[in-house]
Amino acid sequence: MRKPNRRVLPTIIGVSVLTTLSVNVAVLVARESGPPATPPQATPDKRARFVAASGSTQLSPAAVAPLGKRLTPHVMVAAPSALPADLAGRIRKAKGVQGVEVVDAVQGMVAGKRVGLLGVDPSTFRNYTPKPTAQSDALWRNVAGGDVAISFTMGSDGGVQLGSRIPVGGKDRQSELRVGAYATMGVGDVDAVISHTAAQALGMPTSNALLISVPKTRPAEFVKKLRKVLPKGAKAVEVNPEIDAPATGGGAGAGTGTGKTPPAARGQVMTAQQVQTVIRAAYSRLGWPYVWGGESEAEGGYDCSGLMQYAFARAGIKLPRVAADQARAGWVVPYSKAQPGDMLIWANDPTAPGYISHIALYLGKGKMLAAPRRGTVVQIQNVYTRNMKGAVRVNPRHAAGIAG
Known part of the structure; x- marks a missing residue:
């Protein structure tokens, strides 16, 4: 993840809006406390292995509405405090808007890592999540009952156990929440979701953000128009912009996009010297432990994207x-x-199919340098090539633009 007080609003919620909200708001601090709760009950539903049994939620498992029409979030609006009560209604009436949540x-701390945290209405927010997450009634009942749902990678690579109870620290009060599910929400850098009720108990800002679905409008253009009508202090950003994948013939990770080929203009692809420097730097980290959220020696190791x-x-x-986000730093x-110095990308998250969850540096001749997973080293x-989505030819200028 990221350190406090870093970038402000380069691309999506995690490195932008949530950083803006990190001052004087609730902070989530998690560590395992005591033995894990009862493991998930065995059911024919494949999703059950990522959802804790409902018997030990902080509250009684709550009823949630059936899954409605699924929507893709394209734009997020957020502010340090509550947005105007009529803003969501006005945006819903705008041309091209299919839904507003x-x-x-x-931004808080979970298991010692700074991550994005959302307080949601489980009955309606589920419609904006990836299909496996959206379809799990048990998952959303757990969230409605007081549990926290964390991303699949935070659970599997961060070592936060399903069913464990974790202390949650707010500005003025603390509470304990149970990890009720592993569920990636499909919004970059959002690694934890709780109910509105739990968020209010922690002292989080109330109704200070919107997710907007605009499937037939270019999100970047919609953001420009939206910024003109937002109140002072509110930010609008595009959520998960599309990967630039040129259409080239077959093979693992073949693109299906515009047919463009990576340009060789200076500043648009790396120089030979830059490629050599990147590879040497990656080699210098060999043997360092995998640490979820690690990006420097200060964390004691690196995760896959921190290494890149x-x-x-x-x-x-x-x-x-x-x-x-790194998958969007060039052409796929x-x-x-693939050439040495490209980044290889995979979508390995079973709770969010297609979502890029792993990345490594290509060295050539079928070799790569990577921070694989918890319990390993660089x-x-x-x-x-299983679940591989291709190779990213990095565009330094574009990468800098989305990094902020």
Whole structure:
């Protein structure tokens, strides 16, 4: 993840809006406390292995509305305090808007890591999440009952156990929440979701953010128009911009996009010297432990995207922090076209199909340098193509723009 007081509003919620909200708001501090609760009950539903049993929620499992029409969030609006009560209604009437969801948004600390935290209405917010997450009634009943749902990578790679109870620290009060589910929400840098009721109990800002679905409008253009009508202090950002994947023939990670090929103009692709510097820097981290959220020696190790950010920074190239954003730092080409210095990307998260959750540095000749997962160290590996989505040819100028 990221350190406090870093960038302000480069691309999406995690490195932008939530950083804006990080001062004088509730802080979530999590560590495992006592033995884990009862493990998930076995059911035919594949999603059950990512959802804790409902018997030990802080409150009684609450009823939630059935899944409605699923919507994709394209734009987020957020402010340090509550947005005007009529703003959501006015935006709903705008041309091209299919849906608007009101949420509470803050940046907090979970398991010692600074992450994005949302307070939501489980009955309606579920419609804006990836299909496996949206479809799980048990997941949303747990959230409605007082649990926290954390991202799949935070659970699997961060070592936060499903069913464990974690102390939650707010500005003025603390409470304990149970980890009720592993569920990636599909919004970059949002790694924890609780109910509106739980958010209010923590002293989080109320209704200070909106998720907006505009499927038939270019999100970047909608953001420009939206900023003109927002109140002072409110920010609007595009959520998860599309990856630039040129259409090139077959193979693992083949793109399906515009057919453009990466340009060779200075500043648009890395120089040979930059490539060598990036690879040398990555080699210098061999043997360092995998640490979820790690991006420097200060954290005692690196996660996959933290390693990329470190290595490219040594060559003067500024990358965004998480893998899903780094995948947008250039052009995606098929693995068969990969060159040393490209970043390889995978969508391994079963709770958010298609969401980029892992990244590594390609060395050439079928080898890559990566921080694989919890319990491993930075190492050289053979490239594997299962769930691979291609190779990113980094555009230094574009990368700097989205990193902020």
